[in-house]
Amino acid sequence: MKCGYVGIIGRPNVGKSTLLNTVVGEKIAIVTEKPQTTRNRIIGIKNLPHAQIIFVDTPGIHKPRHKLGEFMVKESHQAMDMVDLIVFMVEPVNPSETEFSIIEKLKKLNKPVILTINKIDTISKQSLLPLIDLYKDLYPFKEIIPISALKNDGIERLLDRIIFYLPDSAKLYPEDMLTDQAERFMVAEFIREKIMKYTYNEIPYSVAVEIEKWEEIKKLLKIGANIYVEREGQKIIIIGEKGERLKKIAQEARLDIERFLGTKVFLEVWVKVRKKWRQRDIILKSLGY
Numbered sequence: 001m002k003c004g005y006v007g008i009i010g011r012p013n014v015g016k017s018t019l020l021n022t023v024v025g026e027k028i029a030i031v032t033e034k035p036q037t038t039r040n041r042i043i044g045i046k047n048l049p050h051a052q053i054i055f056v057d058t059p060g061i062h063k064p065r066h067k068l069g070e071f072m073v074k075e076s077h078q079a080m081d082m083v084d085l086i087v088f089m090v091e092p093v094n095p096s097e098t099e100f101s102i103i104e105k106l107k108k109l110n111k112p113v114i115l116t117i118n119k120i121d122t123i124s125k126q127s128l129l130p131l132i133d134l135y136k137d138l139y140p141f142k143e144i145i146p147i148s149a150l151k152n153d154g155i156e157r158l159l160d161r162i163i164f165y166l167p168d169s170a171k172l173y174p175e176d177m178l179t180d181q182a183e184r185f186m187v188a189e190f191i192r193e194k195i196m197k198y199t200y201n202e203i204p205y206s207v208a209v210e211i212e213k214w215e216e217i218k219k220l221l222k223i224g225a226n227i228y229v230e231r232e233g234q235k236i237i238i239i240g241e242k243g244e245r246l247k248k249i250a251q252e253a254r255l256d257i258e259r260f261l262g263t264k265v266f267l268e269v270w271v272k273v274r275k276k277w278r279q280r281d282i283i284l285k286s287l288g289y
Helices: 014-025 067-082 099-105 127-137 154-166 185-198 232-239 241-261 283-285
Strands: 002-009 044-050 050-057 085-090 113-117 143-146 210-215 220-230 264-273
Touching: 002 014, 002 067, 014 044, 014 085, 014 099, 044 154, 050 154, 067 099, 067 283, 085 099, 085 154, 113 241, 127 143, 127 241, 143 154, 185 210, 185 220, 210 283, 220 232, 220 241, 232 241, 232 264, 241 264
Parallel strands: 002 050, 002 085, 085 113, 113 143, 220 264
Antiparallel strands: 044 050, 210 220
16 A cells, blocks of 8 residues: 655646646636636545545745745645655746746755646647756656646556655545545635636735635525625725626635535625735734635
8 A cells, every 4th residue: 555645836827736636536626727826735635446645736836925925835845845755747838937946946855756747738749858858957857747637638647656656654544535625715715716717917816715604504504705805996896896796706606615515505705805914914824824
């Protein structure tokens, strides 16, 4: 039996959360087209007859501009320290300054690293080979595996090689467990995902969600959530004309929540202003950051 922790790292928007969802077979990490969607470390558990792979999805590594950003980068670096194996995910383009800085961090760790080149469905095979050669010269990766997390291409080989490098160990989590995240955290994330889907520019990054009410009545779960923004103008945009945007956000989030929890949900959401919450330690901690 093999079992261990596997950190998925990389810069924002390379497909780390998509890989986690594809491998686990359930949506346990929110995914949007916008970078920096993931804010917390999220554990996803893949159970196989001869192995248990405990994936740790991490926020994208970037240059932080506020305390929330600092928390996100710290989450990624701490994950690199705690895991048994690292999956370093990149896109099929030449490495940027961020990739070079991640490689410098990897050089200080005595851990096996697998490089995954994601989104190979977007390029030709001929252009992939020079990229593999380039990365081979940058770091002694145990494996370099091209994949498409979205198309489920190359995932089986990636899992096989991950298992090869994991330590011998009994399973650490129950076999029916997919994630260690609390239900309230997941509900807040589903709401935040829909806000990111329907808002633009700075607004998606200025939003936090807090679950205020959680009440089970017979076969109905009543949930009340606060959506925090930093300015009054942001509040107006999220609510939308005659409340239409907020209604759409709540409706789509409720469907995801019902699928995840397997029960009927009544969801209420309120938009409130908390000025500069991304810079205030007390508020960040109260929101789980």
